[in-house]
Amino acid sequence: MPETANPLSNPLIPADLAPVMSALCKVAIDLAGIIARGPLGQSLGHEVGENAGGDGQKALDVLADDMFEAALRQTSVRWYASEEQETVLPLNPAGRYALAIDPLDGSSNIDVNVSIGTIFSIFEARDAAEDSFLRPASEQVAGGYVIYGPQCCLAVTFGKGTLMFVLDPATGRFELVNDAMQTPGASKEYAINASNHRHWDPAIRAYIEDCQAGKTGPHGQDSNMRWVASLVAETHRILTRGGIFLYPGDARPGYEKGRLRMVYEVAPIAFLVEQAGGLATDGRTPIMDLAADALHARSPLVFGSPDKVRQVAGYYDKAR
Ligand SMILES: O=P(O)(O)OC[C@H]1O[C@](O)(COP(=O)(O)O)[C@@H](O)[C@@H]1O
Ligand SMILES: [Mg+2]
Ligand SMILES: [Mg+2]
Helix, strand or coil, rough: CCCCCCCCCCCCCCCHHHHHHHHHHHHHHHHHHHHHHHHHHCCCCCCECCCCCCCCCEEEHHHHHHHHHHCCCCEEEEEEEEECCCEECCCCCCCEEEEEEEECCHHHHHHHHHCEEEEEEEECCCCHHHHHHCCCCHHCCEEEEEEEECEEEEEEECCCCCCEEECCCCEEEEEEECCCCCCCCCCEECCHHHHHHHCCCCCHHHHHHHHHHHHCCCCCCCCCCCCCCCCCHHHHHHHCCCEEEECCCCCCCCCCCCEEEEHHHHHHHHHHHCCCCEEEEEECCCCHHHCHHHHCCECCEEECHHHHHHHHHHHHHCCC
């Protein structure tokens, strides 16, 4: 792929954030190349350790983290918080921004050639490292993801709608394909890891059982279930085709608040989805009103087409 000085130049990118976005995109292009070579290149999917959240780290998790950290050092990012780092790293002391990142999302899919991604969230930096991230999701100045799939795409919001770019392999540039993504309202698809059925609370259990009941059940429609186990891929599908995603808290030890991390998974995805006319809650409360109480804190996440997300909140109200 040809190398361009700036792979993302567009008037819709705020000028102050443009160098940060450009650095993210350059790394994303390099990662897309590494991922595309799969077994022809270095081994990507083998376990190399454990991260602060207790998840196994794959070689590509660590490589992606190293690449983003190195590239963002040259930008106005003051604080760097990563799924793969226990604490916040100081980058540019004079920098204006605090950037949180899931360098490689969906790592269980690395070996099986299914879409994986990168998720990022940007706040204005505060003087204290952690304080810069432990604040309401509504204070984000940018949120987005890159998906490494059949197409490499960037979805990003700066609080004025959700933009979608596609990487053109012929030029090495991300081209704008939609300047106002709109989550479709009507969809028959729901996404949840159904193997956890026995651990769910009564509200989620009742909601999913009613989805499964189909046309003759209370929802009055047949549904399809999807579970990619890659949050970026589920988000991309829902932004494009509608539907609902649920990763609720459940009864497994350590899963009281589900699996997903507030700072670098839940908050940026909620920002993107709400800017595209969807809703994102923890089941009841809008994610945008919530703040993490620790860097790697988890949060339940329910997002997608507004009517469906409201419907889930109704099940929680009934279960009270
Ligand atoms: O394996 P589970 O419990 O279904 O969890 C799947 C979820 O875990 C994740 O893979 C977590 O992300 P990481 O790969 O960044 O740890 C999400 O992308 C996905 O939604
Ligand atoms: Mg993730
Ligand atoms: Mg990850």
